[in-house]
Amino acid sequence: xxxxxxxxxxxxxxxxxxxxxxxxxxxxxxxxxxxxxxxxxxxxxxxxxxxxxxxxxxxxxxxxxxxxxxxxxxxxxxxxxxxxxxxxxxxxxxxxxxxxxxxxxxxxxxxxxxxxxxxxxxxxxxxxxxxxxxxxxxxxxxxxxxxxxxxxxxxxxxxxxxxxxxxxxxxxxxxxxxxxxxxxxxxxxxxxxxxxxxxxxxxxxxxxxxxxxxxxxxxxxxxxxxxxxxxxxxxxxxxxxxxxxxxxxxxxxxxxxxxxxxxxxxxxxxxxxxxxxxxxxxxxxxxxxxxxxxxxxxxxxxxxxxxxxxxxxxxxxxxxxxxxxxxxxxxxxxxxxxxxxxxxxxxxxxxxxxxxxxxx
Numbered sequence: 001x002x003x004x005x006x007x008x009x010x011x012x013x014x015x016x017x018x019x020x021x022x023x024x025x026x027x028x029x030x031x032x033x034x035x036x037x038x039x040x041x042x043x044x045x046x047x048x049x050x051x052x053x054x055x056x057x058x059x060x061x062x063x064x065x066x067x068x069x070x071x072x073x074x075x076x077x078x079x080x081x082x083x084x085x086x087x088x089x090x091x092x093x094x095x096x097x098x099x100x101x102x103x104x105x106x107x108x109x110x111x112x113x114x115x116x117x118x119x120x121x122x123x124x125x126x127x128x129x130x131x132x133x134x135x136x137x138x139x140x141x142x143x144x145x146x147x148x149x150x151x152x153x154x155x156x157x158x159x160x161x162x163x164x165x166x167x168x169x170x171x172x173x174x175x176x177x178x179x180x181x182x183x184x185x186x187x188x189x190x191x192x193x194x195x196x197x198x199x200x201x202x203x204x205x206x207x208x209x210x211x212x213x214x215x216x217x218x219x220x221x222x223x224x225x226x227x228x229x230x231x232x233x234x235x236x237x238x239x240x241x242x243x244x245x246x247x248x249x250x251x252x253x254x255x256x257x258x259x260x261x262x263x264x265x266x267x268x269x270x271x272x273x274x275x276x277x278x279x280x281x282x283x284x285x286x287x288x289x290x291x292x293x294x295x296x297x298x299x300x301x302x303x304x305x306x307x308x309x310x311x312x313x314x315x316x317x318x319x320x321x322x323x324x325x326x327x328x329x330x331x332x333x334x335x336x337x338x339x340x341x342x343x344x345x346x347x348x349x350x351x352x353x354x355x356x357x358x359x360x
Contacts, residue, residue, distance in 0.1 A: 007033055007042065009096045010086045010105045014038070028234070032108065039108035040086070044101060050234055053102045055147040057095045060233045061085065062145055063208060067137050079107055080221075080228055112219040112228050121275045123215065124252055128279025130218040130227030131210065131248060135241055135280075138208040139287035143238040146208065150235065153211060154243045156306045160185075160192040163309050166316035174316055178331065184338050185309050195242055195295070195302060203291050209239035213248035241292055245280060246299030249273055250307060253300070254340060259333045266336050268343035273300070274354045285360035293359045297351040301344045308337025 004016045014035035019042070023030040029044040050056050064082045071081035078084070084107040085094035095104040115123050152158040163185060167175060175182070198204040210217070212235050219229040251258075253272040260266050277296075285293075311334035314321045319330055344351070 003031060003033075003042065006096065006098060006103050007035070007040075007105070009088055009090065009098075011035060011040075012089055033105070039110070040105050041108050042103060042105045044103055045095070045234075047100070047102055050102075050149060052147070052149060053095055053097070056149045056234060057085075057093065057104065059146045059149065059236050061094055063138060063141065063233065063236050066141050070137055080109060082229055083107075083109075083231060083233065109219055109229055111222045113222055114216050114219060116216050118215060118252065118272075121272055124272050125275040125279040126220065126225070126227055127213075127215040127218060127248065127252065128276040128281075129283050130220075130230060130279075131213050131244055132280040132283025132285075133227065134210060134230040135207070135244065136284040136287050139284065141208050143206045143208045146236070146238045148237050150237075153235065153237070154209075154239055154303070154306065155196055156302060156309075157193045157196045159306055159309055159313070160189065163313045163316075166313045170316065172316065172318040178312065178315070181312055181331070181334055181338065184341075185305070185312065188305060188341075191298075191302065191305070194298065195240055198291065198295070199240060204240050204242070204295070205289060205292070206238050207241045208236060209241065209243050211235035211237065211239065211243060211247070213244045214251050215248075241284075241288065242295055242299035243303060245296055246301075246303030247307075248276055248280075249300035250304040250337075250340065252276060256336060258336060259329060260336050261332050263335060263339045266339040266343075268340050268347060270347055270350055270354075273351060277354050278358050281355075281358040281360065285358065288359075293355060296355045297348055300351065301341055301348070304337050304344065305341050308334045308341065311337065 003019050007016050014037050017034045017036060019031050019033045021030065022032045028046050031042045033040040033042050045053055047053060064085065067082040068078040071078045086105045087094055088096045095102050118124055167182060195204065199206065210230060212232055217230060217232040218227050219231055220226065221228045253269050253276065254267055255269060256266040311322065311330045315328070315330035315334060322330055324330055
């Protein structure tokens with residue numbers, strides 16, 4: 001079905017003037033739709049990854065509705081506070097299935113910008129404010145209402161079991177060349193279950209997590225420069241705030257590319273860590289439990305270690321999950337993550353001091 005025909009299932013009374021691809025997402029295809037009445041964004045959902053579209057959109061609907069109600073109560077514009085998805089005119093659902101493909105539409109948010117690459121430390125502080133505000137808005141939401149759109153996504157114990165299986169089977173005979181990296185992971189086996197166990201026994205509360213806290217998943221207001229809206233909600237599901245904090249640091253508190261081959265330039269920037277921490281805790285620190293605050297310094301290590309372990313597992317399995325563009329690409333990615341882990345471990349006291357400095 002043509003894009004125009006899909007639009008009609010959401011907007012039967014509006015005429016499409018134009019549409020064009022936008023964004024640089026690696027999973028979904030996004031289009032800007034201009035009609036005779038308004039502008040919208042349309043996305044074709046990648047059902048190879050998100051096969052439970054019903055659950056995915058149910059999560060998003062519940063979370064965005066919660067944020068909108070709070071914005072209205074404060075007298076703010078709910079159309080800028082979060083993404084606003086359109087109901088399909090036939091089903092009332094915020095997606096439509098067409099020829100085994102899933103589509104959704106939401107209001108286009110204007111007068112905003114994204115940051116693809118941090119130009120200055122203050123950008124990371126703003127990101128901390130944005131993701132912290134997202135956590136604050138949902139701190140009173142019952143995360144048990146949500147489903148796991150990707151099962152065991154940040155279950156590090158489960159990821160470690162996958163890693164051990166990859167070692168056991170060694171399908172592509174790569175094990176002999178990566179003994180150092182395998183030892184690095186195995187030496188931290190004790191650490192893998194820390195967050196999982198605390199969630200299971202109730203020491204950590206179950207929270208609504210974004211699970212992709214990169215800086216380009218925030219829309220910033222063009223006039224004020226302040227974070228306006230958190231986007232890319234496909235991986236919103238139950239988990240721990242530690243996941244979002246840790247992954248933001250993993251991806252943002254370094255100047256090296258994720259697949260940097262020259263490990264001598266892979267660094268953990270404590271200054272950037274402080275910038276994000278300051279913004280995050282300024283926005284949501286009063287919503288965190290003492291245990292969440294205590295565990296924040298370890299979140300960065302955990303999420304970076306988990307990511308590196310996943311890259312190494314995929315390397316052992318023959319690069320079946322992550323896209324690779326050169327020989328040993330996943331191995332390079334794993335080594336980069338492990339270098340960051342090593343640096344973070346050496347800075348754990350400094351990281352703890354920064355958390356304590358800004359915790360409320």
